[in-house]
Amino acid sequence: MHRSGYRMMLTRRILQIVVICCFALVCVPRAVFAHGLIAGGAQVIEVDAGRYPLRIEVQVPTGAPTTLTARVWPVQHFEGAASVSLKATHVNSQVFDEQLVFVPEGQHTIAVFDVAITSVGTWDLLFVVRDSRDQEGIVVVPVTVPETSAPPLTIPLFVAFGLLAITLTASIVWPTPAPWLKGLYAHGFTASLVSALVLGGVYVWPSVVVEWRTPTNQSRPYATAVMAVDTRALMIELYDGATGLPADDLVPHHQALMHMVMIEKTSQTFLHAHPARIATGVYSYDLTNIPNGTYDVALELERIGSGSQILRGTIEWVGSDLPARAPATRRSPVPAEYTQNDLTFAITTSNVPRVGMPTTINVAVIRDGNPVPALEYWLGMRGHMIVRDVQGSLFGHVHAAGAMNDDFQPVAQAGHTVQFVYAFPRAQEYQLWVQVQVNGQILTVPAVLSVQE
Ligand SMILES: [Cu+2]
Structure with a gap:
């Protein structure tokens, strides 16, 4: 008697652990490794590739092999005829696919690309714009192609239904069990029935789960930006504030991977631009058409699973043919x-x-x-x-x-x-x-x- 009571208690504990594990599987958010553009509808980013502001729309697929569709809108006309190319490279295997689209002179053509995606994982989309004067603008947009996966509750739901089926079958096969087995029937049946009902309900209304599973990895710290001006461009290198390693985990916010505001100290020349990612953690912005001067630079960006942040710095730009502008004239205050x-x-x-x-x-x-x-x-x-x-x-x-x-x-x-x-x-x-x-x-x-x- 004493022995069967112990068994019953043990069985109850095991069942409780199974039920808790089921819920833990449901509730614990999955680790997020993705960065750049992530699957789920068409995503649009604005970026300044060389001298050309572009709007790039990417339809990131799920699962592979498949096709990735990208569209490139020139926000301003290209100089003469131009070409836009896309080379999609799988970051680990270096497998790639590429396409070239010609844009006739004076036309506001949207370049449409369909490239082959052979496996899941991170892909770098290298867009190159080349105009009639052989001026080039490049941007590398990272995208993450995830595995096709079943809805998040599928496995726990199957486990709950499995346990329900086992307890029901067992109660039919052994209708008069030993006392300790009686407890197992009763508790097992109740636990698996409740789990199945709750999981089934949430499965039907997935919005409840989406709320729980929103990735909130606030452990990612601030990034630091090293800004340097070369002969014609501002180069921005991003590093992780805690480790010093390159930070290359930006996700689009407000339709860009990076927003940059530049304000010249004297003339108050104002610029809102979107530097292009050209390599791992490296962004570039063409300064050729920007007047010389001393600029306050503010970069607005968002690391995955983290809030947005602003990084600030000052740059001296003297490499332009455009001289520094005159000091801003004083404006009368609003209204x-x-x-x-x-x-x-x-x-x-x-x-x-x-x-x-x-x-x-x-x-x-x-x-x-x-x-x-x-x-x-x-x-x-x-x-x-x-x-x-x-x-x-x-x-x-x-x-x-x-x-x-x-x-x-x-x-x-x-x-x-x-x-x-x-x-x-x-x-x-x-x-x-x-x-x-x-x-x-x-x-x-x-x-x-x-x-x-
Ligand atoms: Cu912006």
Whole structure:
């Protein structure tokens, strides 16, 4: 009797452990090794390859062998006829496939590629743009092609149903078992039935699981950036802040692997660009058409499983034929109207800007006295605003309030105003740069805002 009681207790414990293991399998997030573009729908990134800003859309497949489709949009016309090539190389085996597309002169052709993916794993997509003057722009986009896998709950669900089937069969084969086996029937049956019901329910409504399984590996620390200017480009090397090893685990955020804002200290020449990844942890941005000067550089990036971060530095650029620009003329603080070509930007605030209080900044875009039909989505938002204090110590990147849309194609929806909300930390003047897109053109409007105590 004593012995059978012990057996029952042991059986109960084993069953409890089995059930706990089932749930652990479900709940524990899988390790994430992927980086770059990851499977799941079409992904769009903006990148400056040499002198050419490109929009690259990649449809990352699941499983192999298969085909990967990529489309390349030139954001500005190529000089003369051009060619765009794609070479997809499997990082481990060096197996590759390549294609070349010619873009006739003066045409805004989208280059479409279908390359063979022979095995799962990380692939480097090397895009090369070459124009009629033999100027070249390159970018290497990493993509991770995962194994085709069953939905995440398949195995635990099968285990639960298996246990249920075993206990049911056993109770039919041995209807009058020994006392210790009775306990096994009862507990085994209850445990496997409950597991099967819970797992089955979550299997049918997978959104519950997606919530649990969101990869949140906050252990990845900050990256550091080493910036150097060579004869014609800014070279950026990223390193892991904790180990000093190259950091090459960026994922796209706001439709780019890296956003870069450059502001010249005297002329306040402003630039928002997307350096191209050209090698492991190395990014490059062509400076040929950038006026000489001393630039504050802010890099916004996101490492996988980690939040976004801003890395800052200063570079001296003297290699351009374009001389340094004259010091910026002083602008009158908001509320103000600024004109650029045929567009007028009316910038106002909804409340008096005060320290620590959220200030709403409204930007209305008007052409010939009429509101423009629509401000388009750019990098997933209707508008971006960069905030800086005059000393350059504060750097903020504010997105337009309201709905976000990550669709590649701008949504032609009425709306000629954008609003930004920001709480300024000190009573002083701040420099603002508002960026919106109208008719496919990105416009940058500088402004000054005075904040009171
Ligand atoms: Cu950007």
